[in-house]
Amino acid sequence: MAVLVTGGAGYIGSHTVVEMLGEGMDVVILDNFSNSKPKALERIREVSGGDFAFEQVDLLDSEGVERVFEKYDIDSVVHFAGLKAVGESVSIPLKYYHNNITGTLVLLETMKRHGTKRLVFSSSATVYGVPKTVPIREDFPLSATNPYGMTKLMIEQILGDLAKAEPDFSISCLRYFNPVGAHKSGLIGEDPTDIPNNLMPYICKVAVGQLEKLSVFGDCYDTHDGTGVRDYIHVVDLAKAHLAAIKETGERKGIDYFNIGTGTGYSVLDIVKTFEKVNGIKVPYVITGPRPGDVGSCYADPSKSERVFGWKAVYGLEEMCRDAYNWQIRNPKGYED
Numbered sequence: 001m002a003v004l005v006t007g008g009a010g011y012i013g014s015h016t017v018v019e020m021l022g023e024g025m026d027v028v029i030l031d032n033f034s035n036s037k038p039k040a041l042e043r044i045r046e047v048s049g050g051d052f053a054f055e056q057v058d059l060l061d062s063e064g065v066e067r068v069f070e071k072y073d074i075d076s077v078v079h080f081a082g083l084k085a086v087g088e089s090v091s092i093p094l095k096y097y098h099n100n101i102t103g104t105l106v107l108l109e110t111m112k113r114h115g116t117k118r119l120v121f122s123s124s125a126t127v128y129g130v131p132k133t134v135p136i137r138e139d140f141p142l143s144a145t146n147p148y149g150m151t152k153l154m155i156e157q158i159l160g161d162l163a164k165a166e167p168d169f170s171i172s173c174l175r176y177f178n179p180v181g182a183h184k185s186g187l188i189g190e191d192p193t194d195i196p197n198n199l200m201p202y203i204c205k206v207a208v209g210q211l212e213k214l215s216v217f218g219d220c221y222d223t224h225d226g227t228g229v230r231d232y233i234h235v236v237d238l239a240k241a242h243l244a245a246i247k248e249t250g251e252r253k254g255i256d257y258f259n260i261g262t263g264t265g266y267s268v269l270d271i272v273k274t275f276e277k278v279n280g281i282k283v284p285y286v287i288t289g290p291r292p293g294d295v296g297s298c299y300a301d302p303s304k305s306e307r308v309f310g311w312k313a314v315y316g317l318e319e320m321c322r323d324a325y326n327w328q329i330r331n332p333k334g335y336e337d
C-alpha cells in the first residue's frame with residue numbers, strides 16, 4: 001500500500017516525503033517539474049537514506065495519471081501539486097484555474113475509479129480572504145482576493161461536494177499559514193525560480209548579497225510595530241502535520257478542515273531582527289508603501305489540529321531563520337549547484 005504524493009519534488013512535498021520515509025512509508029511521487037528540479041529527488045534520498053518511486057507525469061495528463069494508479073497500489077494521496085504564485089495568478093488566471101482545478105479533477109476521477117478514498121489536500125490560509133479578527137478559526141468566513149486563492153476555495157468546494165456524494169471518501173484540507181525554513185541538513189529547501197515574492201526567501205537572498213535590500217511593505221498597519229504580522233511555520237513542522245493528517249484521515253469518513261500554523265504572529269521587522277541575530281548578518285531594508293492586497297495581521301488558531309491530530313508545531317522563529325539561511329548559504333543557486 002503506497003501513498004501517492006503529487007508535487008512531491010516541490011518545497012513542502014520534498015520535506016514531507018523525507019518525514020514519510022523516516023516512518024517507513026511506501027511513497028510514490030508524481031511531479032511534472034514545472035516548479036521544481038530532479039535534483040530535489042536525489043536530495044530527498046540523501047537526507048532520508050530511503051527510497052521511493054517517481055513518475056514524471058502532469059496531472060493534466062489523465063492517461064498518465066491513470067497509468068500511475070494502475071502501476072501502484074495507492075491507498076491514499078497527499079495532493080501538493082499546484083501553481084502558487086499570487087501575482088502570477090492575477091496575470092495568467094486561466095493557467096492557474098486549468099492547472100489547479102483541472103489537475104485536481106483528473107486526480108479525483110482517477111482516485112474514484114481505483115477506489116482510493118483517502119486524501120490530504122494542500123489548502124491555504126488565503127481561503128480566509130481578509131479576516132475580520134485574529135486568531136483565525138476554521139469556521140471563519142471564506143473568500144478569495146486573487147485567482148490563486150480562488151483555486152484553493154474552489155477545490156475545497158469540489159472536495160466538500162465529493163465527500164457529500166461519496167460518503168466513503170476521507171478528506172482533510174490543511175490550511176497552511178506561512179511555511180518557511182528548510183531541513184536542518186541544508187540539503188532540501190525552497191528554490192524560487194525567480195526573484196522571490198515571499199519574505200523569508202527574499203531576506204535570505206539579501207543576506208547573501210544576491211539582492212541589495214529588502215523592501216518592507218508598509219509600516220502603518222495596526223500591529224505592534226506597524227509592519228505586517230503573519231504566522232510563520234517551520235516547513236519540517238508542516239511536513240509532520242501531514243503524517244498526523246494521513247493517519248487521522250484514514251480513521252474517519254467525510255471532509256474536515258485544519259489550520260496549520262503555530263498560533264503566534266510575527267511582524268516583518270521581528271523576522272528581520274531575529275534573522276540578523278541568529279545568523280550574525282545584517283539585512284539592509286527600506287520601508288516602502290504597502291503591497292496591494294496585503295492584510296495587516298493573519299495568524300491561526302491551531303487548536304483544532306492539536307486536538308484532532310495530536311500535532312503541534314515545535315520549532316520557533318530562531319530555528320526558522322537559522323535553517324532558511326543554512327539552506328541559502330549551502331545552495332546559493334538552489335538545486336542548480
Ligand code: NAD
Nearest residue numbers: 007010011012032033034035036058059081082084122124
Ligand atoms: P512548489 O511549487 O514548491 O511545489 C509544487 C509542486 O507541484 C512542484 O514540484 C510542481 O512542479 C508540481 N506541480 C505543479 N503543477 C503540477 C501538475 N499539473 N502536475 C504535476 N506536478 C505539478 O510549492 P510548495 O510551496 O511546495 O506548495 C505545495 C502546495 O501547498 C501548493 O498546492 C501550494 O499552493 C500550497 N501552499 C503553499 C504555501 C507556501 O507558502 N509555500 C502556502 C499555502 C499553501
Ligand code: UFG
Nearest residue numbers: 124125126197198199202215216217228229230268291294
Ligand atoms: N513582505 C515584505 N517584503 C517582501 C515580501 C513580503 O515586507 O519583499 C511582507 C508582506 O507584506 C507580509 C509578510 O512580509 O506582511 C509576509 O509576506 P509573504 O509574501 O511572505 O506571505 P503572505 O502572507 O503575503 O502570503 C502567503 C503565501 C500566499 C498565501 C498567503 C495566505 O505566499 O500564497 O500567505 O496564506 F496566499
